[in-house]
Amino acid sequence: MTVMEQRGVYRPTPPPAWQLRTDPAPLLPDAEPYRVLGTEAAGKADEELLGRLYAQLVLGRRYNTQATALTKQGRLAVYPSSTGQEACEVAAALVLQERDWLFPSYRDTLAAVARGLDPVQALTLLRGDWHTGYDPREHRIAPLCTPLATQLPHAVGLAHAARLKGDDVVALAMVGDGGTSEGDFHEALNFAAVWQAPVVFLVQNNGFAISVPLDKQTAAPSLAHKAVGYGMPGRLVDGNDAAAVHEVLSDAVSRARAGGGPTLVEAVTYRMEAHTNADDATRYRGDTEVEAWRAHDPILLLERELTERGLLDEDRRRAARDDAEAMAADLRERMNQDPELNPMDLFSHVYAEQTTQLREQAAQLRAELEASDADDADDADGEENAR
Amino acid sequence: MSTVAAERATKKAAKPATMAQALGRALRDSLAEDPAVHVLGEDVGALGGVFRVTDGLTKEFGEDRCTDTPLAEAGILGTAVGMAMYGLRPVVEMQFDAFAYPAFEQLISHVARMRNRTRGAMPLPITVRVPYGGGIGGVEHHSDSSEAYYMATPGLHVVTPATVADAYGLLRASIASDDPVVFLEPKRLYWSKADWNPDAPQAVDPIGKAVVRRTGRSATLLTYGPSVPVCLEAAEAAVAEGWDLEVVDLRSLVPFDDETVAASVRRTGRAVVVHESGGFGGPGGEIAARVTERCFHHLEAPVLRVAGFDIPYPPPMLERHHLPGVDRILDAVARLQWEADS
Numbered sequence: 039m040t041v042m043e044q045r046g047v048y049r050p051t052p053p054p055a056w057q058l059r060t061d062p063a064p065l066l067p068d069a070e071p072y073r074v075l076g077t078e079a080a081g082k083a084d085e086e087l088l089g090r091l092y093a094q095l096v097l098g099r100r101y102n103t104q105a106t107a108l109t110k111q112g113r114l115a116v117y118p119s120s121t122g123q124e125a126c127e128v129a130a131a132l133v134l135q136e137r138d139w140l141f142p143s144y145r146d147t148l149a150a151v152a153r154g155l156d157p158v159q160a161l162t163l164l165r166g167d168w169h170t171g172y173d174p175r176e177h178r179i180a181p182l183c184t185p186l187a188t189q190l191p192h193a194v195g196l197a198h199a200a201r202l203k204g205d206d207v208v209a210l211a212m213v214g215d216g217g218t219s220e221g222d223f224h225e226a227l228n229f230a231a232v233w234q235a236p237v238v239f240l241v242q243n244n245g246f247a248i249s250v251p252l253d254k255q256t257a258a259p260s261l262a263h264k265a266v267g268y269g270m271p272g273r274l275v276d277g278n279d280a281a282a283v284h285e286v287l288s289d290a291v292s293r294a295r296a297g298g299g300p301t302l303v304e305a306v307t308y309r310m311e312a313h314t315n316a317d318d319a320t321r322y323r324g325d326t327e328v329e330a331w332r333a334h335d336p337i338l339l340l341e342r343e344l345t346e347r348g349l350l351d352e353d354r355r356r357a358a359r360d361d362a363e364a365m366a367a368d369l370r371e372r373m374n375q376d377p378e379l380n381p382m383d384l385f386s387h388v389y390a391e392q393t394t395q396l397r398e399q400a401a402q403l404r405a406e407l408e409a410s411d412a413d414d415a416d417d418a419d420g421e422e423n424a425r
Numbered sequence: 426m427s428t429v430a431a432e433r434a435t436k437k438a439a440k441p442a443t444m445a446q447a448l449g450r451a452l453r454d455s456l457a458e459d460p461a462v463h464v465l466g467e468d469v470g471a472l473g474g475v476f477r478v479t480d481g482l483t484k485e486f487g488e489d490r491c492t493d494t495p496l497a498e499a500g501i502l503g504t505a506v507g508m509a510m511y512g513l514r515p516v517v518e519m520q521f522d523a524f525a526y527p528a529f530e531q532l533i534s535h536v537a538r539m540r541n542r543t544r545g546a547m548p549l550p551i552t553v554r555v556p557y558g559g560g561i562g563g564v565e566h567h568s569d570s571s572e573a574y575y576m577a578t579p580g581l582h583v584v585t586p587a588t589v590a591d592a593y594g595l596l597r598a599s600i601a602s603d604d605p606v607v608f609l610e611p612k613r614l615y616w617s618k619a620d621w622n623p624d625a626p627q628a629v630d631p632i633g634k635a636v637v638r639r640t641g642r643s644a645t646l647l648t649y650g651p652s653v654p655v656c657l658e659a660a661e662a663a664v665a666e667g668w669d670l671e672v673v674d675l676r677s678l679v680p681f682d683d684e685t686v687a688a689s690v691r692r693t694g695r696a697v698v699v700h701e702s703g704g705f706g707g708p709g710g711e712i713a714a715r716v717t718e719r720c721f722h723h724l725e726a727p728v729l730r731v732a733g734f735d736i737p738y739p740p741p742m743l744e745r746h747h748l749p750g751v752d753r754i755l756d757a758v759a760r761l762q763w764e765a766d767s
Contacts, residue, residue, distance in 0.1 A: 169542035180510070181542055185534045191500050192535070195507020195515075202463075202489050203511070221527070225500030232495055387545040388579055390603045393633070393680035 060269050067262035067274040071306045074281035075343045083281045085349060091128060091280040092344060093358045095337045098124035098148050100362035101157065102311075104369055105147070105164075109315040113373045115166040118145040122310030125280035125336035126242045128152045130210055133287040141180040141193040141211040145242075149212060150179050157369050167377045187217040190226030190239065197235040197294075208294045210238045210287070216247025218261050227302065231268040236294035238287060239302045242277060244309035249322040265302035277307030278336040281343075308334075381407060442621040444592045444614050448478045448554075450623060451596035452516065456486050462600060463508060464491040466501055466518030466554075475520060476556060476615050498528035502553065506535050509549040516600055522557040523566035529574070536605045537580030551605045552596070557585075558651045558701050560613035560748055562741040568612075569738050570702030575607040576678050576711070582632055583678040585609035587653035589619040591676060594629030602632060611651035635682035637689060641671035644695035644761050647686060647712055649675040652699045652749060659754040668758055678708060686712070687719040694725040695761040699749055704732035726761045 074080050102121040108114045120127050123145075131152035134140060142149050147160045155177050162171025163182050170181040180196075183189035193211035200207035217223055218241055230237045241261050245252060258264055265272030275286040283305055290301035308331040312319040344350035385392060385400040392400065455462045464482055466474070470493035473480030482491035494501050498519060505515035519525040525532075532553065540548040559568035575583045582604055586592040592610075599606035630636070638653060639660050646656040653674045660670035673689050675682065690696045696716050698709040709730035716728050731749045739747045 168544060170544070170546075173546040174510070174543060175547065181539075181547075185530060188503065188530060188534060191503025191531070192507035192510060194500075195504030195509075196511045197507070198504065199508040199511035199513050202513075209507075222499055222503060222530070225495075225497040225503065228495050228497065229500045229504050383544070387541045387543075389540070389582075389680075390548060394683060395680065 062266050065266045065269070065271045067260060067265070067272040067304070071274045071276040072282050072286055073276045073279050074285060075279045075339045080281065080343055080347075083285075085347075087284065088281060088340065088344060089349065089354070090132070091125075091284065092337075092340050092350070092354075093361065094128040094132070094152055095124050095280060095340060096358040097362045097365055098128055098152065099337060100366050101148055101151060101369070104366040105161065106311065106315060108161075108370070108373055111374075114161060114164050116314050116316060117161075117164055118314045119309070119311040120145055120148050122331065122335065123242055123244055123277065123307045124148060125283050125340075126212075126240065126277050126305045126307055129280055129283040129287055130212060130240055133284060133291050134208065134210055137178070137205070137207050138291070139178045139180065139193070139196055139207065139209045141189045141196075141209060142182055143186070143189065143212050143214060143217065144182050144184050145214065146212045147182065150177075150182070153177070153179060155179060157365070158372050161373070165373070165377070167379065168383075187213050187220035187222040187226070189213075190217075190222055191229060193237050193239075194226050194230045194233070194235050194300075197230075197237045198233050201236060206295060208236045208238065208291050210240060210291065212240045212242065214247065215241060215243040215245070215252055215255055215261060216250065217241075218264065219247075219255055227264070227268045227270065227300070230300040231270045234297070234299040236297075237300040238290040238294055239300065240287065241302065241304045242307055243304055244277075244307050246309060246313070246322070248313045248317060249319075251322070260304055262302060262304035268302075270300045270302055273301060273303045275303060275305050277305030278331075278334050278339060280336055280340050307336075439620040439622040441618040442589055442623060443616050443618050444586070444589050444610075445476055445478050445616065446623075447589045447593040447621060447626070448596055448610065449480055449482070450626060451593045451600070452479060452482060453485065454626070455514075455516070455597060455600045456482065456490055459514065459600075461512060461514045462490075462516060463513050464516045464518070465494050465505065466492075467494055467496050467520055469493060469518050474518060476610075476612070478554075478610075478615075479518065498524055498526075499531050502528040502531040502536065502551075505551050506531060506539070506549060509551050510539075510547060514550045514552075514600060516552040516554065519553060519555045521563070521567050522555055522569040522571050525553070525555050525571065528553075532575075532581070532605075532607075533578050537578045540604065541580060548603050549605050550600075550603050552599045552602075552608050553605065554596075554608045554610060556610045556612045556615075558609075558611050558613060559738060559744050560651060560701075562744075563612070564741065565738070568741075568744065570700070570733065572609055572678055572700075572702060573707050575609075576708060580605065581679060582606040583609065584632055584676060585611060585650035585678070586676065587611065587614065587638075587650055587674050589617065589621045590627060591629055591674075593621075593626045595632070595676065597628065598632050606632070609650060613651050614654070617654070629676075633677045633680040633682060635673050635675045635677070635685040637671060637685070638674045639670065639672040641669040642693060643668045643670060644697065644758060645671045645673055645686075645689045645693045646697050646699055646754065647673050647675065647690075647716070648699040649678065651701055655749065655751060656699050656754060659751045659758070662751055663755060663758055666755070666759075670758065675712075681712075681715065683715060683719060686716060690716050690720045690728075691723040694723050696720075696724075697729045697731055697754065697757045697761065699731045699754055701733045701748055703735040704730050705735045707732055729757045729760060731757045 127148040159171035193209040197209040262272035262274040469479040470483040713728040
């Protein structure tokens with residue numbers, strides 16, 4: 039019988055590959071961002087944790103305003119503020135164990151500070167004093183990453199390596215809504231899911247990639263929905279609800295630690311300030327929108343909850359405020375001192391061992407510096423003689 | 426064992442081996458010696474790599490040590506960065522020269538500068554294996570010579586072997602290096618054979634040393650990787666023309682061995698740089714400038730370049746017209762009779 043004769047009666051048996059490998063339904067995020075504060079779930083939230091989150095939020099807000107003030111004084115080259123996003127920053131730091139790793143983007147200095155990093159060290163990059171002011175291995179905080187989403191595959195590789203070594207380590211990687219459009223976002227999520235790496239991806243959807251709003255960034259129902267295509271769960275959470283972000287991230291971290299693989303968490307929040315101090319946000323968004331988010335401020339939401347439950351009196355407020363002021367004063371004072379930089383360091387860390395070419399260039403700079411010192415000394419003598 | 430006896434034993438055990446086999450052996454020995462070494466890339470596992478360089482490694486060391494990754498070069502190198510951050514020594518394969526381009530951001534923004542941006546706190550010992558160059562009849566995007574891009578990026582070492590022994594020794598040295606190395610493998614030399622003793626593979630000079638492959642008095646051919654055998658052939662052919670050519674195999678483009686190169690050119694007074702990649706903005710311009718700066722008073726003629734044309738890599742049927750061959754090298758050598766012509 040020829041193939042032509044078979045037509046109409048031939049019924050192919052679908053090969054096994056036709057079947058879906060995973061039921062997508064359990065991976066789908068909730069229709070609405072998950073919330074705790076102001077809902078029944080709040081009653082079950084741990085009081086001690088809520089108090090800790092409150093103190094950290096107040097501290098974080100003050101840190102943001104102080105750093106922004108430092109840009110106006112020329113002490114910071116640039117500062118991308120996370121005002122309005124403090125709940126995400128703080129929760130990201132607090133859900134991690136000491137052995138875990140944090141992979142921040144350039145906007146996430148506050149997460150690094152909340153994890154325990156000295157604020158001055160955290161601001162080294164933004165101050166223009168070298169690029170990373172700390173030893174990443176000592177603090178288990180990767181260098182603040184300026185290219186978008188390129189730190190995400192690092193988080194996957196590190197988590198994978200830790201698991202290969204038998205270490206119980208989770209990596210939490212932070213990225214913005216704009217970063218989800220980058221190829222590295224895709225590759226990182228794909229690798230993480232294939233390798234079942236213990237990674238948590240936290241997308242802080244703050245509404246804008248500099249000036250471009252989310253609806254021009256993606257056509258996905260939500261950024262959390264992107265998880266399904268990789269075969270990992272996506273969770274959608276109110277990014278201004280510190281208790282909710284903490285709970286969702288804790289679940290994701292526990293899942294990763296237990297060998298359950300990666301999770302993509304989208305925290306819906308809002309960037310109250312401009313992209314950086316160099317940006318003019320009035321060109322791309324109106325006051326009405328900003329005011330609506332101001333009413334949904336992360337500190338306000340938590341204060342309301344704590345007050346209703348009788349957990350926040352004036353003493354506790356003052357204590358939180360005083361701690362924040364003390365941190366700001368210390369930061370101000372230390373940032374107002376000029377850092378001492380050694381120009382010869384330019385050649386110290388390009389390679390483990392300097393190449394001949396770099397040794398020659400180092401000698402050239404050394405000679406230039408010595409000549410300039412000699413000139414300064416001559417000038418000083420000249421002034422002395424003129425008197 | 427006496428030196429003579431050892432040499433005799435080595436000679437006895439030596440048999441023809443290909444560069445691909447020597448590279449595979451270097452990976453195997455590195456994996457066996459150091460549990461921190463991990464090989465990863467597309468097709469490096471069951472298939473053993475499209476050039477079979479990683480043949481048998483997954484079988485011997487398991488999937489965790491020699492890992493088939495998803496098809497994504499930025500992901501391969503990006504995850505390798507994270508692995509190195511945690512103390513491993515990843516060796517990644519880019520499969521073909523032009524396939525490495527998606528990984529450029531990871532290479533340039535992170536791999537090359539992690540040591541520098543952390544002021545030495547976090548070096549990244551990553552080896553990036555990139556099969557490169559033409560002459561194998563590859564279709565578009567399978568024959569690029571991308572060494573100039575890598576050379577232009579501070580923080581990377583760039584090395585390329587031309588012999589079976591160097592393939593083994595340089596790859597071992599690259600994997601042992603605490604800095605990232607772009608390891609360029611000349612594709613058309615993968616099947617080149619040499620007597621090589623797999624039981625006693627030799628280390629080579631540390632990264633950064635050039636080697637004189639043929640001594641001569643009339644002029645120096647400065648070359649590397651796939652062009653080394655071509656230059657040696659040209660040097661033999663030149664004897665008939667009365668030229669006694671010295672051939673220097675650079676082996677390492679970064680760091681650059683100014684000393685060996687300058688010493689050779691001062692001896693001969695004439696130099697031609699030979700490579701496959703385009704001349705404009707190519708490695709030859711840098712090399713010629715370095716030679717001129719150091720040897721100006723010894724030079725009898727301008728430093729010349731014999732390079733590929735400044736065109737996107739041509740289709741296989743035309744590549745023989747593009748690649749620098751013996752005749753083009755000899756034409757350049759003839760042009761070194763500067764005094765007579767001017």
